[in-house]
């Protein structure tokens with residue numbers, strides 16, 4: 001549920017923290033600047049009064065002229081200073097919110113982040129947080145400045161003639177009514193507009209990331225359809241926004257300028273009756289019909305405000321994702337147990353569980369390979385061990401302790417995962433292996449040597465300082481995988497998960513990767529997700545994931561004897577390994 005508007009503003013100011021001082025200073029300066037707005041009007045009124053009462057002197061003209069000039073200069077100077085203070089506060093707040101979101105995302109379980117599209121998170125981090133600046137740096141001081149002047153002038157007009165002062169408010173009442181119509185139900189429209197931007201971002205990221213595939217399968221037009229669909233949707237939403245908001249927007253501008261329509265007849269009536277002096281009549285005609293135009297910029301603020309509230313909601317949604325905090329120290333023993341585990345990615349959906357009453361025990365220092373059909377749930381098992389997700393039934397134990405009770409950061413420190421796909425950042429190879437740790441170059445090189453990648457890195461133009469470039473496109477799959485293995489060696493976590501870590505290997509670097517993995521696994525509790533049976537050569541035991549559970553565990557021979565799926569898979573694998581090719585009319589070619 002969305003927090004109320006007031007609460008969202010309070011939340012934003014709370015996020016700003018100490019930067020609030022700058023924001024309050026900006027509001028104060030803006031307030032004084034707003035007060036200065038009325039000085040020229042009053043100066044002109046005093047001059048007019050003096051003219052009508054035949055008491056206008058050169059000194060009076062000079063004095064009022066100087067006061068008006070000082071007020072105008074002061075107004076702009078204070079408004080400028082207010083802008084400086086508000087920007088300082090706003091950018092400080094923006095920095096703080098971005099850090100808060102980034103820190104929070106680091107603590108959030110990976111599963112919760114996976115549920116959101118990359119485009120969604122990018123929109124929040126980039127665009128939504130940027131909108132907060134709009135409110136803090138501009139809307140807040142502007143609001144004060146544009147409101148204070150008219151309020152003070154209204155009070156002054158009241159001191160001259162109460163009924164006429166109220167009559168001067170007629171355009172404001174009408175314009176506010178129009179504003180009300182304009183912003184009625186705009187929350188929903190703004191949400192749609194933001195949603196269309198998010199989906200455009202997601203499609204754009206997918207389009208750019210999948211460019212290779214799109215070209216390889218000549219999917220250009222099909223993919224472009226998706227992209228242009230998202231563009232069209234965004235266009236449609238903004239067209240609707242313009243249609244709905246355009247006419248009341250124009251009406252607001254016209255109505256707020258209409259003060260003269262009321263001030264001339266009513267002022268004239270009061271003057272002819274002798275209720276006000278000629279000077280007061282001119283004051284109402286001139287000042288009374290103009291002062292409300294000062295609030296014109298507020299209407300634009302209204303639109304920005306709706307956007308900002310939406311941005312606060314979306315940022316708060318990310319900050320409200322529960323994080324795992326506190327907990328027991330990571331145990332010294334590194335045996336793992338899945339005890340009657342039940343798990344579904346979408347527990348409310350009513351779909352069958354991915355894992356149901358699943359049991360497995362892995363001894364400290366043992367290497368177990370998970371095998372099973374595609375989609376059986378092998379990766380899910382390791383995701384639960386590394387607490388990317390929480391189980392709904394049963395428990396995952398490490399060293400006899402439920403992972404839910406352990407300190408999450410320590411789990412991340414003590415469990416290393418080498419994924420199927422290796423992600424390399426744009427930084428240097430050195431930083432890619434270090435991954436934020438303070439390891440020395442010598443330590444990084446020792447890890448790279450064990451990962452069989454040191455020679456390759458040293459052959460690069462800048463050695464370990466070579467920049468990886470965008471998305472690691474400069475490196476082959478096998479090279480990237482060995483860099484990932486070097487990372488894991490350097491991390492030296494006691495529990496190691498290899499999610500098809502040999503998938504990118506080709507015959508040339510297969511041996512090197514095997515050697516790297518053997519070095520990596522030494523003395524650790526290892527779980528290997530084997531999507532191919534070639535990964536089996538390194539394991540102590542095999543566990544078969546099928547029918548939403550672990551159906552069979554044992555040595556290769558035991559499982560082969562007892563499990564039909566494994567027996568068949570192994571026979572197929574051996575047959576494939578022994579395949580021979582017959583050249584047309586020629587000799588056999590054994591591979």
Ligand SMILES: Nc1ncnc2c1ncn2[C@@H]1O[C@H](COP(=O)(O)OP(=O)(O)OP(=O)(O)O)[C@@H](O)[C@H]1O
Nearest residue numbers: 114345354372373374375376377378379380381531
């Ligand atoms: N984030 C997710 N949200 C919803 N369902 C998911 C998610 N990840 C996996 N699944 C589903 O859970 C089931 C098990 O997936 P999992 O990736 O664990 O299988 P796997 O045995 O590792 O498959 P493969 O060998 O093909 O990688 C599949 O049906 C998959 O579609």
